[in-house]
Amino acid sequence: MSTSEIATVLAWHDALNSQDIDTLLQLSSDDIEVGGPQGASQGLAALRDWATNAGITLVPGRMFVHHGIIVVEQTATWATEPDKSATLASAFRVVEDQVTSTFRHPDLVTALAATDLSEADELTDN
Secondary structure (H helix, E strand, O other): OOHHHHHHHHHHHHHHHOOOHHHHHHOEEEEEEEEEOOEEEEOHHHHHHHHHHOOEEEEEEEEEEEOOEEEEEEEEEEOOEEEEEEEEEEEEEEEOOEEEEEEEEOOHHHHHHHHOOOHHHEOOOO
16 A cells, blocks of 8 residues: 555645645546546546536545555535435556556445555555
């Protein structure tokens, strides 16, 4: 586990949630893959487009880490329905302090299965 990988993913969330698109792009590789329930795309232009238009806030919760893969359980809210929230999870790959891919999953179980991580990979304070 690398502290810098975790810090990168947390900073990525902060940038997304504050709509600091420049920082979000700096934390991401040029060929980042972005995927979710509406499909996948690649590159910084696609990330910029998604981050600008999705109207989503993702508050990180539990984290699972193994060899550059980080799965984050998140509380999501959308600008179009601010009183409604959902718990979902995203899988990140971090290489040299840049997010190279992020894929949103409907729940933690699905995200862990997609990445071959398990409850044993949970980041704890111990």
